Amino acid sequence: MALFLLGSCYLPQQTVMKLFLDWSDYQNAGMGDAYADIPKSGGDFAKAVAVCIASRQCEQAGKGVMCPSFRVTGKPALSPGGRVKLLKTALNAADDDALFDPELAEAMNLCVSCKGCKRECENELDMALIKAEYLAQRRQSGGLPLRHTLWAHLPRLLRWPLIRKLVVWRNQHAWLAHLLERSLGITAKAPLPVPAAYDRSKKPATENILLPESSTPTREVVLFVDTFNRRFNPAVAEAAIKLLSAAGYTVQTVGLADEHDSLCCGRTYFANGMIAKAQNEATRLLQALQPHVDAGRIIIGLEPSCILSLRDEYLKLGLGDAASRLAERVLLLEEFIAREQTANRWPLAFKSDGERMLVHGHCHQKAVGAMKAMRKVLKTVAGLDFELIESSCCGMAGHFGLEAEHYTASQAMAEQALFPALRAEPQAAVVANGFSCQQQIANGGFGKPRHIAEILYAAIAQQEPV
Ligand code: SF4
Ligand code: SF4
Numbered sequence: 001m002a003l004f005l006l007g008s009c010y011l012p013q014q015t016v017m018k019l020f021l022d023w024s025d026y027q028n029a030g031m032g033d034a035y036a037d038i039p040k041s042g043g044d045f046a047k048a049v050a051v052c053i054a055s056r057q058c059e060q061a062g063k064g065v066m067c068p069s070f071r072v073t074g075k076p077a078l079s080p081g082g083r084v085k086l087l088k089t090a091l092n093a094a095d096d097d098a099l100f101d102p103e104l105a106e107a108m109n110l111c112v113s114c115k116g117c118k119r120e121c122e123n124e125l126d127m128a129l130i131k132a133e134y135l136a137q138r139r140q141s142g143g144l145p146l147r148h149t150l151w152a153h154l155p156r157l158l159r160w161p162l163i164r165k166l167v168v169w170r171n172q173h174a175w176l177a178h179l180l181e182r183s184l185g186i187t188a189k190a191p192l193p194v195p196a197a198y199d200r201s202k203k204p205a206t207e208n209i210l211l212p213e214s215s216t217p218t219r220e221v222v223l224f225v226d227t228f229n230r231r232f233n234p235a236v237a238e239a240a241i242k243l244l245s246a247a248g249y250t251v252q253t254v255g256l257a258d259e260h261d262s263l264c265c266g267r268t269y270f271a272n273g274m275i276a277k278a279q280n281e282a283t284r285l286l287q288a289l290q291p292h293v294d295a296g297r298i299i300i301g302l303e304p305s306c307i308l309s310l311r312d313e314y315l316k317l318g319l320g321d322a323a324s325r326l327a328e329r330v331l332l333l334e335e336f337i338a339r340e341q342t343a344n345r346w347p348l349a350f351k352s353d354g355e356r357m358l359v360h361g362h363c364h365q366k367a368v369g370a371m372k373a374m375r376k377v378l379k380t381v382a383g384l385d386f387e388l389i390e391s392s393c394c395g396m397a398g399h400f401g402l403e404a405e406h407y408t409a410s411q412a413m414a415e416q417a418l419f420p421a422l423r424a425e426p427q428a429a430v431v432a433n434g435f436s437c438q439q440q441i442a443n444g445g446f447g448k449p450r451h452i453a454e455i456l457y458a459a460i461a462q463q464e465p466v
Contacts, residue, residue, distance in 0.1 A: 017041045017091075020136035020275040021129065022318045023048055039091030045133055046091050051123045052084040058121060065116035065366050068393040072412035073110075080117040080127050083107045087130070096141040099134065108134050110409060112397035113271060114363035129316060135273025144273060147184050151399045152272035155227040155264040155281075164195045187407040190443050193435075195231045219248070219345075221336070222292045222299045224285075225255040226306035227264045228435035233451065236302055240333055240453040244300070246460055247340075247348050252297075254288050263288055265306045270313055271398055279317050286314075286322050292329075293322075299330045302453060304362040304370070304434055305398070307332055311368070332365070332433075334452050338373040341380060350381040350459035355429055357386040360418055360441065360449070362434030363393050374433075374452065381459050386431075391417040394432075396440035414440055422446045431455055 023044035030036030030050050039046040058067050058080045070079035077086065086107050090098035098104075113128035138144055150157070157163050170176045170192060177188035186192075221244060225237045237256060244251045255263040266281030289299055301307020310330045314323040331339070340346040359378065361371045371388060378386050395401050395413030422430060422441065432438050432449035442448045 017043060017045070017137075018140075019043065019045050019133065020140075020273075021045075021133050021316045023133075023316075026051070037088065039088050042091040045130070046088075048126065049084055049087050049091065049130060052081050052121070052125050053123055054081055054084075055122060056081055058117060065114060065363060065392050066120040067116055068112055068114060068395070068413045068416070069110040069409065071392065071416055072409055077103065077107050078110050080121060080125050083111060083127060083130075084125065087134070096137075099138050099141060105138075110406070112363070112393050112395075112400050112413070114393045114397065115367035116363060116392065119367045119369075129313070132270055132273065132275070132313075135271075136275045137273075139273040145185070147186065147403070148272040149274075150184065152269045152274045152277065154268050155231075156262075158195055158227065158231045159262065164197070167192050167194050181404050185404045186402055187404040189407050190402060192402065193232055193439050196234050220250045220252065220295070220297050222252045222254055222289070222297050223256075224265075224289070224299055224301045224307060224310075225253055226301060226303040227255075227268075228306065229302050229451075230255060232435060233438075236451040236453050239451070239457040240300070240302055243453060243457040243460065246457075247346060252292070254285075254292070254299075265309050267306055267309050267313070268398075270309065270317075275317070278313075279319070282314055282317055282319060282323070285310075286319060286326060289326055290322065293326050297329070298336060299326070300333050300336050301330065302333055302433065302451065304332060304365045305436075308364045308368060308370075332370055332373065334377045334433075335370055335373040337456070338376045341377070348460045350384075350456060352381050352384040352459055354383045354385060356425065356427065357384060357455070358421060358425060358428045358430050359386055359388045360391055360394065360430065360432040360434075360437055361388065362432070362437055363397070365433065377452070377456070378431075381456070384459070389418060389421045391421065394418050394434070394437040394440040396436035398436050401436070401440055401443075410440070414444060419444055419446075 026044045026047040029047040030038050036050050038050045042049065059070060059076055067079050070082070076082045086101070086104040090101060090104055108131055111127055111131050113131055115126070115128045118124055118126045118128065135144060170180060171194065174188065180186045181188040223237065223240055223244065229236045241251050241253065263285050264281050265285055266278035269275070269278035269281060292299060299310070301310070307330060311327045315327060317323065337346060359374060361374065365371055365374070375388060378384060393413050395410035400406050401410030418441070422444070430441055430446060430449040431452060432441055433451050438449045
């Protein structure tokens with residue numbers, strides 16, 4: 001039995017199921033409701049599943065976020081409500097093997113954890129969280145394919161310079177790509193993202209920052225540089241540091257280099273059912289951020305799925321009060337700037353030369369309503385002609401779009417709205433803050449999108465302060 005159990009549940013005459021995540025928020029969900037249909041095993045986890053009232057609202061067509069896998073297949077079993085039905089059957093069976101039921105496994109594998117249901121379901125079903133527990137249960141009951149473990153360990157693997165060479169070779173040689181497809185199920189149809197060439201001893205080039213003459217550093221902020229921007233897009237972190245510094249903030253970084261080099265939010269472990277490892281990573285990051293939280297500094301992040309997990313998933317990892325205190329101080333870069341602009345504390349004007357720009361939001365940005373901040377900040381860029389693409393998941397969803405059996409579904413998700421919108425305006429620049437969204441868009445032949453940090457830094461270059 002796993003050593004890292006966060007809790008367990010016991011209901012009279014019901015099967016005990018050891019849970020990996022903290023489901024205590026659902027302790028009272030459905031209690032006293034004769035129609036709640038709470039499964040026999042699973043305790044508070046089962047109650048979280050049973051919040052679904054089978055309204056089938058998630059099987060409606062439309063342009064929102066929920067539910068990408070239902071939209072591309074039209075199969076009710078692949079809607080949030082359909083997954084609930086299958087999960088209830090498995091939890092009522094109270095048998096570990098029930099979690100391996102092929103129909104349930106397929107339905108859960110095709111959930112891209114976009115959190116669309118959490119936002120749009122009338123009862124706020126959180127299937128992304130339910131999937132993390134489901135994968136943890138499966139891992140405990142007999143394991144998951146090796147590929148899941150590799151994805152989970154990716155942040156650590158990326159520390160080895162050899163990984164970059166392997167990725168380059170794999171992308172250059174079709175035989176190697178096909179070998180990886182046959183052995184690990186990593187599709188040969190899409191290139192893998194190549195880590196940036198990286199010199200460990202070198203700090204980012206934050207010299208030559210364009211400080212406005214009257215500006216003196218007045219406020220301290222912390223930039224958490226996530227694994228994906230650190231390893232694949234260091235220019236994004238660099239742009240964010242320069243932008244905030246130019247606006248007069250003293251920027252401290254966590255996760256960028258030296259002793260913090262290996263810090264990671266733990267998202268890849270969480271998403272692959274390795275909850276104890278996710279908890280370890282989260283604890284290390286919490287400890288690194290604790291002094292800043294105590295000092296009242298805002299923690300700013302760049303990759304939506306990483307930084308927003310500090311406000312969401314961390315609260316389910318049993319990390320106590322420290323996680324709640326951290327969650328209150330975490331903002332995406334654009335949320336921070338929007339907030340500072342509203343409070344008249346943002347000193348810089350933005351200006352564009354009339355560029356046309358299409359903006360694709362990461363699912364988790366949409367799920368927490370953070371696209372409002374994107375819109376608000378981009379609206380302050382004089383001369384910029386931008387439009388938010390009304391799209392659902394891009395289909396990459398972390399590693400989903402790189403898995404051989406999911407490649408077709410991944411492309412179908414991209415073709416729902418995102419790719420047609422990009423195809424309609426081939427001259428427009430593309431903005432996407434999510435690392436996996438950037439991969440999907442680049443792999444689709446639309447060029448590499450830019451992060452809003454890069455857009456805004458370019459928009460202040462050579463500008464006078466307001
Ligand atoms: S998941 Fe939500 S929207 Fe779908 S059937 Fe259940 S309650 Fe209705
Ligand atoms: S998290 Fe996204 S993909 Fe998964 S069930 Fe909910 S809406 Fe569908």
